[in-house]
Amino acid sequence: MILLTVISSILIASVSIYQFRNEAKDYHRERLERKENAIKEHINYILNTTTYPLTTENIPLIFSERDKIHELSDIHGMEINFFNLEGKLLKSSKSSFAVDEEPKSIDIYIVRLVQSSMDKRYVEVKEIDGVKNLSSFSEIKDTQFKPLAILNLPYIEDDGYYERELKKFMLRFGQVYSFMLILSGLLAYFLSSFITKSLKTISDKLIKTQLTKNNEKIELEASSQEIELLIEAYNSMVDKLEESAVKLAQSEREQAWREMAKQVAHEIKNPLTPMRLTVQSFQRKFDVNDSNITQKLDDYSKTLLQQIDTMNSVASAFSNFASMPAQQNEQINLINVVRLALEIFNENYIRFETNENEIFTNMDRTQLIRVITNLVKNATQSIQDNTINPSIIVTVYKENSNAIITVKDNGIGISEENKPYVFEPKFTTKTSGMGLGLGIIKKIIENYNGTIAFESQPNVGTKFIVSFPIITNVKTI
Template identity: 65%
Template sequence: MIFITLIASLLIAAVSIYQFDKEAKDYHQDRVDRKEKAIKEHINYILSTTTYPLTTENLPLIFRERIHELANIHSMEINIYDLNGHLLKSSKAAFSVDTLSQKIPDRILRIVRSTAEKRFVDLLTSEKGNKYRSSYSYIKDTKFKPLGILSLPYIEDDGYYEKEVKNFMIRFAQVYSFMLLISIIIAYFLSSYITKSLKAISDRITEIRLSSANEKIDQKDSPQEISQLVKAYNLMVDDLEESAAKLAQSEREQAWREMAKQVAHEIKNPLTPMRLTVQSFQRRFNPEDPDIRKKMDEFASTLIQQIDTMTSVASAFSSFASMPAQQNETINMVKIVQLALEIFNESYITFIADEPEVITRMDRTQLIRIITNLVKNAIQAMPDNKPDPLVEVRVYREGSNARICVKDNGKGISMENKNRIFEPKFTTKTSGMGLGLGIIKNIVENYNGSITFESERGKGTMFIVTFPITEEDSTETTNNI
């Protein structure tokens, strides 16, 4: 809208200037014609009343006194030439006649002779830069015989038109500046009204999440095109919710299938030795055997061991599927980590604390669980023939975060296993079900924390657990540590 207004104003200004210039040219042309007509009628009257014979040679005598009278009456300079273009008489003063062209150019003579009207008007520019017109036409006697050529120089005075153009452009600029301002204001509010609905739609689109409920848009007073867009968006929200529900259902079913497969696999492992043990005992059973009591004890011990294995499988999957409720309390992380390390008898486990207290708020049982799992993994990562095994546990504060670093110099993690290290059921050990790190990751993320690791094959692994701590946590004192 602003662009159209600006272009329109420029076009109108250009057309107006062109119109003023055309009117000025038409005015001067018309004035030259009227002056020439009046002067020629006056000349014809003089020729009809003169006593001199009407010849070209007598023209200077006929107009000797009358030419100045003609110039004064009609307020124009008058020059009379013979038919060959030589100057015969001029109304200019004697001392300035020398500055006048003494002969009409041959080009103009040919044009005047060739035209039907025997007339030509030439548009010229003076040495001072002023525009002027010069009219050339035949002077004829009473019998229409050519006697000479009349030249009427006419200087165009455009001062009036230039002043009018200047005044017009000033008023025009004022009016269109005001109109441009009005158009800017109207365009702003109009575009705001049009884009308000589009902005609402774009904001909603950026807020779309597959895992959460998305609100629909209610735009009852929107234009038809916007209404169609809103309708399409609302249909997309419905489809997205339906797809999300189906996806969630599919993921749950797939997760349970995978869990069922893993549970079945882990339970089948102890069932096979249990079956073989029972069959072997059944074949060799002899009530009269003097060692029957000893064999019964061995049989029972084997069954109890396998039953404990199945119990640990069920407990592990139960822990992974449903974490216990958090019992958050204000604790000193340094003391809790130190307490968790007391259950390990390995002499190569070292503990470092950068400060005596790192206060945070969380469930101490889950913190102990994190330390226990990480340290146990570090111990199990040690080769049997490692000359100088080392497991270093460090607690420190970094900005507004509390960090626990568990570092070992064991086997390290291979490149192909790094992306799967936190996957449930994934393990590189011959025992265990691969749920430890998955459980730890869930615990840490429940506290808005993070767990990362760095590992180099053959040199060891370092796990870093980060928990955010608030200023309130750091100023509270520990109780019941």
């Protein structure tokens, strides 16, 4: 409403200014024409009563007698000039012309325009110093209707009156429309408040609407049919939302069981691989005559027992609906645990590098073995059969107050489009597996205030970087 008022005021003001200027223009043209007709009637009277022969050469004499030209000028309040039919000045009411060095004349094209026009008349418009000047040219004829001379009447447009009237009008117009603007603003405010009162109630209900709770329907007397339709649509949506919430809850429960089953399957399968590798390695390297056979048998037994404990913890966690597996914090030496985790792998291109003897952190030993096993297993799977000089390097070192574990391979790498999804559950580029490994170990690492990141280039290799906080005060037993 306010915009409509402003636009209408601008349009009316523009039309009014245009109308005032057109009226002023028409007024000046009509006034010049009336003056011209009156002066020509007076001139005809003088010509009819003069004793001089009516010729072009006698025009100065006729109007010089008794100073008739100045009398005409005074009576009609205009400057009067007479030109011959070639455009040369014959007589003028302006005394300054008498001392001009060269006689004043009019352009020949004006003479031709006057002679060629139907009414033998032409009005020239000029603008001098921002003021419009009209100049009327018309023929003076004798009693036989033969042209004697050309009458010129200069006219200066005085728009002072119209300008003053325009200012007065615009002042009154501004006052009226200012009042209308204030009135329309108040009306718009109260009208919008009336309309939006119901909308505010609906908006508050919409803000409080949630899928996971019971939502109240709107009980409100509608101010219009449109608001009533909106309330009915909202109440219908609440009913459908409740139905959807029931279906969603059931679907979430089913999905949770599916995810739990996938995780349990993955967690049980994860320790089976190193157990199989350990048995195969033991079977291949077993030598009755080996002097260290007792120590090796003890190491192999410990490895199998650790993986069995892992499977047991998974089963316990699943049966108790807890996180898998239960987190046990203990002070461990990363160097020894990482070295132990690598012993189950038979690939001769896997190397372990470190310059430290001891790096202690608070973590579950089994969980750390799972992290290393998963990363190294993924690294071996990324190396293809045709890879030249395959290499997997596991490094452990200190950096400030953190322990850093890196697993670097020269496998096929990770493509740019797959990098954002590496740690997402169920994402995998392998033909087998459910893609839960990296997502689970990332969760394990974050549970111990650690971080995991990776660097990879396609067909060059991948490097995973794992960081854990270091324990500075180690408790000795």
